[in-house]
Amino acid sequence: MGSAFAGKTALVTGSGRGIGRALAVGLAAEGADVVLVARSREELEGTAALVSTKATVISADLRELSAVAAVAAEAGPVDILINNAAVPWPAGPTATLDPAEFAAAVALNVTAVAALTIHLLPGMLERRWGRIVNLSSGAAQMPAFLNGGNAYTTTKVAVEGHTVNLAAELDGTGVTANIYRPGTVATSMMTWVREGGGTAMDPTVQAYFADVQQQGQLLTPEQSAGFLLARLGGEETGQTWHAEDGIVARLDSERG
Template sequence: MVEPQPARTALVTGASRGIGRAVALGLADAGLDVALLARDEERLAQVAAEVRGRGRRALVLAADVTDPTAVAAAVARAESPAADGGLDGVDLLVNNAGRIDVEVPVWEADVDEWWQVMTTNVRGPFLLARFAVPGMLARGGGRVIDLNSGSGSHDMTYSSAYNLSKTALMRLGHHLHATGHGRGLRTLELAPGVVATDMTAAMGVHADRTEWTPVERTVDVAVAFARGELDECSGWFVRVSDDTPASLRTLATEATAAAPRHLRVLPAGPSDPLSQALTGR
């Protein structure tokens, strides 16, 4: 079993604002150099200046996460030697870039918007993992955080593309854990709760909300994972409105499930003949 070292560098997508910006700055505060990826180069430059103001290196990568050529080039640039302006590799990938569709049932959804959400939220993280993970494994391991959602773990009555995409993203993270853990890859599906962002501000379901999940809780878990403090939770779905680094470390020592915090189909009842098949592997 290969044990990865604490992360020295990170690549954060959707880093120009909101949760991505907060995570990028939190990682910089924790001593990591950060590659910042998003489409808005001007906003990224502002975040990069904040990272550098914390004494860390910052790399601006203006790219669309759904474009394989652009993603491959961005990862290659981040992995290039520091003497050439890179970060000497990517130890931690944070898949944060995402979007949501309008809050209607699937039969009222806009066809193009629906598929664009799936493309951003699933194809994007796939492409980042496809091009970043090989370098991690070649260097003895690394870490991937997917910014997931409570919608990835339960049924929703609106925004069906977002619902499906976050469920698919969780499966992707579980695949990376299952296939890469022995080679030093650690993964985490991290749900940030309901954070006050541009996206949540535009959602009718949150129009009357007065209590929000502090983004600092997401940053705390991301930093702890980057440091290797939550490696025993690799492959897990965590939600920072309930989970903290300390509580997760305790829970990991008590876990008895065959696949803790993984997606499973629930048995219909105690006599369901599929009970073991559904939950025991």
């Protein structure tokens, strides 16, 4: 147990499972109190049970702006904001998508990210210290790769633009904003992409992720969280941090 974030409060969205849970547990292991946000209260309680610092559980659907405002009010002062919650759907040929589902993905993956930041930033600026990290994806680095994942790719590219612009605005304030691409990680989202509704994506995408799994190349959520937590305390801002999983390098070499 370290103390890198002792005395700080970290809010992690989507912390009921997967990468968000590992990030919350890792932040608490470094002394931070944690605010855990997702829809499933049961999963959040499961995360809280793994944490020995103060853990506040808030069940909320972040697609609703009123819910985002309520989360910020209940959380109180937050020093570290990790915008991790996202969905990979809707998937499939763009001509077949439901515009309302596309809008729902934008509401969670982009608008909630900005809205939580808007609510929590004034306190960070007042205290002259804050850390904002927005989870992105290799899909933003290679926007053509996730063929059949137009909504997801759109949202992650948007999140990256939002983050870099914000970092420039905040330069010198003590509040940093960075992007984290977590690698290819064994979570329920990855299972969905490989086996579930993600089968609506191009077969090459399916085959690719199935192969990554068979070759044992998936990171654990804890491994991925570790790469982010190692960088979080520093002063870097406006950066794109990557997990090291070799996947992007493999894709680059396969594409010549």
